[in-house]
Amino acid sequence: MIQKTLVDKIWDDHLVQPETASTPAVLYVDLHLVHEVTSPQAFSELRNRGINVRRPDLTLATMDHSTPTTPRSNGRLRVLDPQASTQLRQLETNCEDFGIELFGLDDTRQGIVHVIGPEQGLTQPGMTIVCGDSHTSTHGAFGALAFGIGTSEVGYVLATQTLLQRKPANMEVRIDGILPRGVTAKDIILAIIARVGIGGATGKVLEYSGSAIRALGMEERMTICNMSIEAGARAGLIAPDDTTFEYIAGRPYAPKGTRWDLAVDRWKQLTSDHGATYDRSVQLEAARLAPMITFGTNPSMAIPIDGHVPDPSDAGSGAERTDLDKALRYMALEPGQSLLGRPVDVVFVGSCTNSRISDLRQAAGVMRGRHVAPGVRMLVVPGSRNVKSEAEAEGLDRVFIEAGAEWREAGCSMCIAMNGDQLEPGQSAVSTSNRNFEGRQGKGGRTFLASPLTAAATAVRGAIADVRSLS
């Protein structure tokens, strides 16, 4: 018998037509998530060619990227940006014309596309899931093969529910042991990306395994899979287990009754076979990890929070040196410098990486009884309206507001800075989001990526802080 990896199993199960030398495989898509930014041109193409959406029942749309996160008035969000407003209205029209369910701005289920899929129980093990968004890898936390696609492919999936794909290579990332205090899923994935490199997993799917991964809850697993793309990976996934099944059970779109039992039986087969081989393997020891923070302008430029900014003159190649030099210049940092104590202007807690209830609980745990430092702006942006309600029911909103933070409506917000939530030129932010590219959070802004714990500790100190040193 051939030993298969989890990716092999999902791949084989979705082949409408296997790949040949001249043609990629035709892969069936179980769930297609759609948002306002990467879909309008795909719908236009369908209209131009007179094609219908083949499976609206396997398609779900939400609004997240360009939506305001300012408070609602009389329950309604006001979209002031005319371009964003047009784009949002276009999604409404497209969903109505093509019969696609939409979690619009007035829907209590609206939120970031990668938060609502799992939250609603739509994301299930063994599925193929695509979305016109690179962080679709998030859904891999459930043992699904989930990846981002471009707008042309959004159109192909709308029209045919399939995609042409070459089979990716497999890479195992194994993390064993117990995480030290103050070290979270975000720190694990930042350490992995630093190790693998910004393009180190190009063409590969990362399968995360080991006792440290098994010990994580689903939201933490989502944080890890979410950032797989930052190492260049096509997808990242984790074999489902009882933690996965417990999370899905009872959610609105989860199977019920006998269908649930059948589903769990099927999902339990979704593990890599003992002895299955990977194209590459990487190992990390959980006990040796520390809270991580990025110092540069791509997510692989990360160091332990008590570490020092690397010296470009130690770089392995000329190109790497140029890259590092450029990054340090943009970030206004010196080689060898410690980041601890570096003042920040903004702290952002949110994004599809870290905006779920467990993230907000962690940040609130640090903020409780403390105050945001003078001169610092802290935004807390829940990942969905459901997360927001849940946080409010627990009183987390009061913790943040009393600490002097802004408690906002759900959306992508300052992670992508399309909706008016943005840094001013020259400002620095510690952010729980996923990208620190130049200008990502606003033209001329400087981003330090870190965990919700580090973000909250930084807000309290008004400067980059090690949460382990807060009494």
Place this chain on the structure above:
Amino acid sequence: MMDPFTTLTSSCVVLPAENVDTDQIIPARFLKTIDRRGLGAHLFADWRADAHGNPRADFPLNSPDAAGAAILVAGHNFGCGSSREHAPWALLDFGFRAVISTGFADIFRNNALKTGLLPVALSTSAHASLLKQLADAPRAPVTIDLETQTATLPDGTRHSFTVDPFARHCLLNGVDELGFLLELEPAIAAYESTHSSRVCTR
């Protein structure tokens, strides 16, 4: 539908940075459009203009040598980051038909091939040689032949690159993949009928 790509002879613009991400190619604030046209005006917006919106003389796209160039030569791992197809749309709209690098991010490469922008991954040595030749003669032409999958550098040396055979077929003929997938309707329907219990989630 896209314009066919067969051969291209053009001068180049050199942007030697590695890991150029799609947020640089087209910053997110320009994604609030429902059209795919007109994005060339914002290509590399934050690198092309200074804080006051004036063109930066030291940015390669603003150089007089860049005029009319249809090939962008960039460093390794070009197009990493977001899945926005606006990145190849912006490059095409600006006038580029090909990008030469030593490697591309997966989603960017996919998107480029589907929109008629050819990603050409050369060997590290050929790429280094090209950079050197263009440093000496910035307007020197490069020829890219998709049929033979070769790039001819200004010094006349030919270097091979590979493009997935199916994507190559589509580019050479100016057809997209959708027509091919639509013709598979019977196979897709057959797949659904044998996987109905799993396919239905709602």
